[in-house]
Amino acid sequence: MIRSEIIKNLVPVLKDQLVVCNIGLPSQELHMMGDQPSNFYMLGTMGLCSSIGLGLALTQKAKVISIDGDGSILTNLGTLPTIANNVAHNFILLIIDNGSYGSTGDQPTYTGMKTSLAKVAEACGCDNVIECQAEEAVNVMKTAIAGDKMTIIVCKCESGNIPVPVIELDGPVIRHRFMEEVKRKNA
Amino acid sequence: MDINQAILDSLAKNNVEFVTTVPCKQLAGVIEKVENDKRFMHVPSNKEDEGMGLCAGAFMGGKRPCIIMQNTAVGVTVNTLASLTQFYNMPLPMLISYRGELGERVAIQAEMAVHTKALLAQLNIQTYHFHKPEDVTELDAILHHTFMTRKPTAILTDSNFWGGY
Ligand SMILES: [Mg+2]
DSSP, X not given: OBHHHHHHHHHHHHTTSEEEEOXXXXXXXXXXXXXXXXXXXXXXOTTOHHHHHHHHHHHSSSXXXXXXXXXXXXXXXXXXXXXXXXOOTTEEEEEXXXXXXXXXXXXXXXXXXXXXXHHHHHHTTOSOEEEEEGGGHHHHHHHHHHSSSOEEEEEEOBOOOOOOOOOOOOHHHHHHHHHHHHHHHHO | OOHHHHHHHHXXXXXXXEEEEOOOGGGHHHHHHHHTOTTSEEOOOSSHHHHXXXXXXXXXXXXXXXXXXXXXXXXXXXXXXXXXXXXTTOOXXXXXXXXXXXXXXXXXXXXXXXXXXXXXXXXXXXXXXXXXXXXXXXXXXHHHHXXXXXXXXXXXXXXXXXXXX
């Protein structure tokens, strides 16, 4: 199973949730398969998906799901200690770990070699780290959404991409419609 | 005048509730005060672009953010300022210690000091330079302007402002 299949399977589970989605193909796939105003698509700044999600989770009540990747977590590895030490129980970080930089042509990352992001997250102090296989993603996510604990999910899958169109929404439009959803959920 | 207290009071007056910091020797006092002031949620970050990500999330969560960092971070965060803060029209006051100015004792600090204003100008970031302690009285208006315009703002604070090394 590749990332786009995981995202496709997750779309019904993510319905009406606040989702912060990683730069590049993950956002394009989510946009193509399950666009909704409560999705925040990062169109730039690789690595900051988990930071944006944590900042959002710490400042309002609704559940926040960051869909991140192995490459971008490696880019911003300092995010994991920050997450571990500033616990937001309404925060779910899903790291889709395909062992490659998918959006740039599947160049291998170190997580496909010796590096375990689940172990890194635990060593950083994250309490509730779950490593799962692609097939288990939906059930693990359902449990995390139903639960009341901050959860870090490292979901292993194969690398590979499908053709997807670019996102043509303007940044302020994405931001505005997302913030309206945040307001609605906190009203 | 207690500059640190004046800074915190201006932040609070402008409803800033979320502060992230990356330390600088010159900022030690204000960071300690932020940590101990119940008016603010203080989330230290490990790198300034990470901090800007946290601030973007906090803003969308309904809390006005501020980042406190050193001017060397202007070099670190060019892409984030352009592709996140500016692209999505988000306000972000950046309280920046301006190392490498008059009175500096560490020569290498001047290397980024000479690029700081040029980089900010290249990014079209509204920039203010606090040189004397009383300049802190402008912070209130700068913060108001930052949130009104929904743009990043750089407040450069040099050694003289902080009372020398
Ligand atoms: Mg990847």
